[in-house]
Amino acid sequence: MIQLKVNGATRQYDGDPEMPLLWYLRDTIELTGTKYGCGMGLCGACTVHINGEAQRSCSVTLKDAAGKNVTTIEALHPAGEHPVQKAWKQLNVAQCGYCQTGQIMQAVALLKKKPRPTDKDIDDAMQGNICRCGTYQRIRAAIKVAAGEKA
Amino acid sequence: MSIEVQLITRRGVLQGMFSAGALVLGAKYLPAATDATAASWWPTVYLGIEPDGRVAIIAHRSEMGTGIRTSLPMVAADEMGADWKQIKVQQAIGDVKYGSQNTDGSCSIRDFYDPIRKSGATARLLLQRAAAQKWSVSPEECVARDHKIFHEKSGRSLGFGELAAAAATQPMPRPDELKFKTPAEFKYIGKGVPIVDQNEIISGKAIYGQDARVPGMVYASIERSPVIGGKLNTVDDTEAKQVKGVLDTVTLDPAKPPYLFQALGGVAVIGDSTWAAMQGRKKLKIDWTPGENASYNSTGFKAKLQATVRAPQKSWRNVGNVDDEFGKSGKIVEAEYYAPHLSHAPMEPPAAVADFKDGKVEVWTCTQNPQAVQQAVGSALGIDQKKVICNVTLLGGGFGRKSKPDYAVEAAVLSKKLGKPVKVTWTREDDIHFDYYHSVAALYFKAAVDGKGRPTAWLQRSAFPSLASTFSANADAGSAGELGMGFQDVPYQVPNLRVENGPAKAHIRIGWFRSVANVYHAFGVQSFTDELAAAANRDRVEYLLDLIGEPRKIDFAAEGTKYGNYGKPQDVFPVDTARLRRVIEIAAEQSGWAKKKASPGRALGIAAHRSFLTYVATVVEVEVDAAGKVRIPRVDIAVDAGQIIHPDRVKSQFEGAAVFGASLAMMGEITAANGAIQQSNFHNYPVARMNEAPFETHVHLVDSNAPPAGVGEPGVPPMAPALCNAIFAATGKRVRELPIKRTKLV
Numbered sequence: 001m002i003q004l005k006v007n008g009a010t011r012q013y014d015g016d017p018e019m020p021l022l023w024y025l026r027d028t029i030e031l032t033g034t035k036y037g038c039g040m041g042l043c044g045a046c047t048v049h050i051n052g053e054a055q056r057s058c059s060v061t062l063k064d065a066a067g068k069n070v071t072t073i074e075a076l077h078p079a080g081e082h083p084v085q086k087a088w089k090q091l092n093v094a095q096c097g098y099c100q101t102g103q104i105m106q107a108v109a110l111l112k113k114k115p116r117p118t119d120k121d122i123d124d125a126m127q128g129n130i131c132r133c134g135t136y137q138r139i140r141a142a143i144k145v146a147a148g149e150k151a
Numbered sequence: 152m153s154i155e156v157q158l159i160t161r162r163g164v165l166q167g168m169f170s171a172g173a174l175v176l177g178a179k180y181l182p183a184a185t186d187a188t189a190a191s192w193w194p195t196v197y198l199g200i201e202p203d204g205r206v207a208i209i210a211h212r213s214e215m216g217t218g219i220r221t222s223l224p225m226v227a228a229d230e231m232g233a234d235w236k237q238i239k240v241q242q243a244i245g246d247v248k249y250g251s252q253n254t255d256g257s258c259s260i261r262d263f264y265d266p267i268r269k270s271g272a273t274a275r276l277l278l279q280r281a282a283a284q285k286w287s288v289s290p291e292e293c294v295a296r297d298h299k300i301f302h303e304k305s306g307r308s309l310g311f312g313e314l315a316a317a318a319a320t321q322p323m324p325r326p327d328e329l330k331f332k333t334p335a336e337f338k339y340i341g342k343g344v345p346i347v348d349q350n351e352i353i354s355g356k357a358i359y360g361q362d363a364r365v366p367g368m369v370y371a372s373i374e375r376s377p378v379i380g381g382k383l384n385t386v387d388d389t390e391a392k393q394v395k396g397v398l399d400t401v402t403l404d405p406a407k408p409p410y411l412f413q414a415l416g417g418v419a420v421i422g423d424s425t426w427a428a429m430q431g432r433k434k435l436k437i438d439w440t441p442g443e444n445a446s447y448n449s450t451g452f453k454a455k456l457q458a459t460v461r462a463p464q465k466s467w468r469n470v471g472n473v474d475d476e477f478g479k480s481g482k483i484v485e486a487e488y489y490a491p492h493l494s495h496a497p498m499e500p501p502a503a504v505a506d507f508k509d510g511k512v513e514v515w516t517c518t519q520n521p522q523a524v525q526q527a528v529g530s531a532l533g534i535d536q537k538k539v540i541c542n543v544t545l546l547g548g549g550f551g552r553k554s555k556p557d558y559a560v561e562a563a564v565l566s567k568k569l570g571k572p573v574k575v576t577w578t579r580e581d582d583i584h585f586d587y588y589h590s591v592a593a594l595y596f597k598a599a600v601d602g603k604g605r606p607t608a609w610l611q612r613s614a615f616p617s618l619a620s621t622f623s624a625n626a627d628a629g630s631a632g633e634l635g636m637g638f639q640d641v642p643y644q645v646p647n648l649r650v651e652n653g654p655a656k657a658h659i660r661i662g663w664f665r666s667v668a669n670v671y672h673a674f675g676v677q678s679f680t681d682e683l684a685a686a687a688n689r690d691r692v693e694y695l696l697d698l699i700g701e702p703r704k705i706d707f708a709a710e711g712t713k714y715g716n717y718g719k720p721q722d723v724f725p726v727d728t729a730r731l732r733r734v735i736e737i738a739a740e741q742s743g744w745a746k747k748k749a750s751p752g753r754a755l756g757i758a759a760h761r762s763f764l765t766y767v768a769t770v771v772e773v774e775v776d777a778a779g780k781v782r783i784p785r786v787d788i789a790v791d792a793g794q795i796i797h798p799d800r801v802k803s804q805f806e807g808a809a810v811f812g813a814s815l816a817m818m819g820e821i822t823a824a825n826g827a828i829q830q831s832n833f834h835n836y837p838v839a840r841m842n843e844a845p846f847e848t849h850v851h852l853v854d855s856n857a858p859p860a861g862v863g864e865p866g867v868p869p870m871a872p873a874l875c876n877a878i879f880a881a882t883g884k885r886v887r888e889l890p891i892k893r894t895k896l897v
Contacts, residue, residue, distance in 0.1 A: 015395070015396070015424075016395055016396070016426070016427075016430075019424075019426045020426065023424060023425050023426040026362075026425070027370070027424045027425055027426070028424070030364070031355070032355070032358070032361075032362035032364075033354070033355015033356065034355070035359075035361065035498070035499070035547070036361055036425075036500070036576075037498050037499070037500075037579065038579040038832055038833055039578060039579060039832075040579075040832055040833070040834065042832060042833040042834055043498065043579075043833055045498060072355065073354065073355035074354070074355050074356075076354075077354075080350055080353055080354035085353045085354065088353045089345065089349055089350070089353060092345055092346070092349070092799055092800075092803065094216075094346070094348075094349060094352045094353065095216030095217070095218075095803055095804075095807055096214075096215050096216030096497070096498070096499075096545070096546060096547050096548045096549075097216070097348065097352030097353075097357055097545065097547070098359055098497075098498040098499045098545075098547025098548060099498045099547075100352055100353060101352075101353070101355045104353060122841070123841055123842040124842075126841045127840045127841050127842045127843075128840075129840075129841070130498065130833065130838060130840060131498070131810075131841075132496060132497055132498045132548050132550075132811070132838060133216045133498075133548060133807045133810075133811075134806060134807035134808070134809065134810025134811050134814075134839070134844060135803070135806070135807065136810060136840075136841040136844045137806055137844075137845075137846070137847055137848060138803070138806070139841065140841070
């Protein structure tokens with residue numbers, strides 16, 4: 001039996017310990033805000049916070065998530081009003097929106113470490129998150145807006 | 152085509168969407184009298200007012216990131232005088248009653264701007280008349296504003312909701328009674344509102360095809376023949392069935408050419424979770440006979456295409472006589488270009504849920520074309536397409552891939568076989584292995600030039616497997632649709648001009664991809680233009696304008712050329728060189744073209760291209776470092792797309808197109824070996840990441856009263872040639888083959 005915390009609630013799991021956290025979140029507990037994009041940790045669409053760190057949930061097994069504290073996009077802010085989410089809205093970042101939950105989770109983790117990130121910091125932190133619609137310039141701008149608001 | 156609006160009296164189609172007291176209007180196309188379907192009326196979009204004042208608009212087009220689910224309802228709201236906060240957008244299911252729902256070809260606004268304005272104007276007039284009747288005043292004295300009808304003289308007002316029932320009893324206005332707002336009166340059109348799905352997107356509540364779920368469903372992952380058309384000899388599923396959570400395996404019949412939107416066939420592993428199905432699939436032991444497409448190798452095929460374009464081929468446009476001119480003693484310039492297959496790779500791989508019950512099937516999927524889902528599923532199951540209910544989720548990107556619903560057919564076939572709801576989830580590997588690929592293309596150009604380097608004769612040839620091959624097994628050359636995308640319509644004023652296309656057979660499924668044939672045609676035409684300018688040592692902008700020539704509307708019919716013009720009449724949407732010149736001038740000015748002189752490793756490049764009736768000029772600034780690494784600090788795009796409905800969403804489409812175009816130019820390449828696609832995921836089919844994308848893109852929209860044209864695709868085609876032209880200016884290396892990473896730049 002694996003025990004983990006997801007968005008503050010303690011969960012028990014007794015299925016395949018090798019199953020990636022992504023599919024547990026999406027199929028088992030129906031938190032579909034975390035997206036499947038590649039299954040290889042190449043695109044960042046499945047980014048969640050594990051013990052506060054941005055991680056690709058497609059590449060973390062339930063065995064490895066045991067005892068950890070997982071936060072998904074659904075619990076970032078009860079009303080979707082986290083400063084990063086607000087900045088995303090202010091700049092109309094999203095096009096199709098599919099990658100944006102992963103982008104937001106990654107950006108939140110970046111700002112936690114670097115409240116005033118430089119362009120290089122942003123590139124380094126965000127290059128693992130692909131946006132096929134090409135919203136990168138607005139993502140960069142929104143991160144800067146969020147950084148300003150936090151200050 | 153004339154358009155009228157009728158009051159919907161039979162409510163069946165809208166059951167459940169509106170309450171009994173609602174005023175419901177439908178904008179309908181009235182086909183032209185000569186049209187074979189003149190007897191029938193085709194409802195396209197619906198608009199309703201609830202007694203509580205909420206206005207409901209049914210979005211019948213698919214949302215894949217363009218903002219169309221917002222922009223069209225916004226038009227209706229504005230024309231009505233409605234308050235945007237009281238609008239509720241509801242997604243339509245697939246139904247021929249709505250007219251075309253195929254969200255493709257950058258045409259949602261240009262095809263539906265007028266019908267939805269008529270819906271809004273009709274609703275407003277009915278509300279005005281209802282209020283006038285209540286107050287016993289003239290309807291002309293009643294004004295719609297902020298979701299209310301006002302009688303200014305007496306200071307009275309009534310809300311839309313209070314008037315809905317009375318408005319529904321008014322006689323339908325004649326089309327000539329409708330009054331449309333002037334641009335000065337627009338509150339939302341030309342200004343914009345945030346997209347309706349924004350809050351759901353940023354909080355993870357938005358539902359895409361991958362997120363669709365119905366009670367009792369099982370999960371399927373399908374192993375398909377690595378070579379299209381391969382036959383399954385034997386399958387051993389013993390180990391697959393031993394995987395925890397695997398419930399069953401199902402063999403699906405192979406598709407036969409033409410492939411259309413058929414399920415490809417293979418072996419489906421059914422599980423109690425996506426993961427179980429995927430794990431079981433890995434344990435299948437299948438023996439395939441690859442079939443005739445196993446002969447397909449990208450290297451050999453390239454040589455074949457190149458040989459084709461080096462010889463005379465079928466003419467698609469012929470002005471003057473290029474051969475006579477080439478026979479004279481002038482200078483001749485020749486060049487060849489090559490562009491590979493590409494995969495759409497939307498961030499959301501295809502997915503569908505289907506539930507077959509009692510001879511009917513309900514589908515939930517991310518599709519650009521729900522009616523194609525109805526047709527393809529109906530055909531596969533042998534049921535009337537009316538018995539296929541297609542619910543449209545949000546699309547995590549489309550780019551043309553999701554207008555081909557083979558994945559929905561897979562789900563429907565499996566649901567019928569298993570007697571329960573089934574979800575089919577494509578992996579990224581499935582997505583890249585079994586796409587309807589953007590076509591590979593070879594191009595050849597030859598020009599005779601005068602003393603100033605201006606062509607006196609221009610010959611261009613292309614060869615590429617046509618997307619028509621997906622629909623007709625005999626199609627083995629470019630179609631009119633493809634040749635009309637930036638090749639036949641090359642906008643140059645040259646006395647001798649010839650456009651040719653040669654045969655090429657498809658060995659994989661070919662499909663339309665954002666901007667379609669414009670991508671390789673613009674790459675060839677705009678690169679060759681730059682080569683001629685370079686040979687003449689002339690400024691690229693000045694040379695491009697010279698080649699386009701005087702402001703004029705190109706008269707294709709007069710020269711005997713049959714040009715399709717994206718299905719639109721040329722008197723309404725001409726190929727207008729004045730508009731093309733203008734975007735070039737704007738892009739040059741805004742990018743600082745005249746001031747930013749090229750230096751080693753840093754330069755600007757330009758390309759201009761009309762596609763989907765929109766004129767675009769793109770200036771790319773490039774830096775190439777000592778290691779040959781390319782960086783794009785800035786892109787300027789000037790756009791004349793006619794009237795702009797939602798400027799921010801239009802800008803975002805061009806910002807995105809700069810990334811998409813840079814991505815395909817720098818790194819996009821799909822290859823086949825022995826018939827199988829060699830790429831599988833983002834490690835070997837890379838797409839541009841933040842640090843590789845243009846650092847900043849500036850979009851300059853031309854203020855225009857011309858009818859609205861396309862915006863989703865036209866930003867892509869000029870990107871690759873503008874980038875390659877900039878690289879030439881910076882390094883002296885001419886990129887004649889995409890992706891750029893194949894050319895050594897230092």
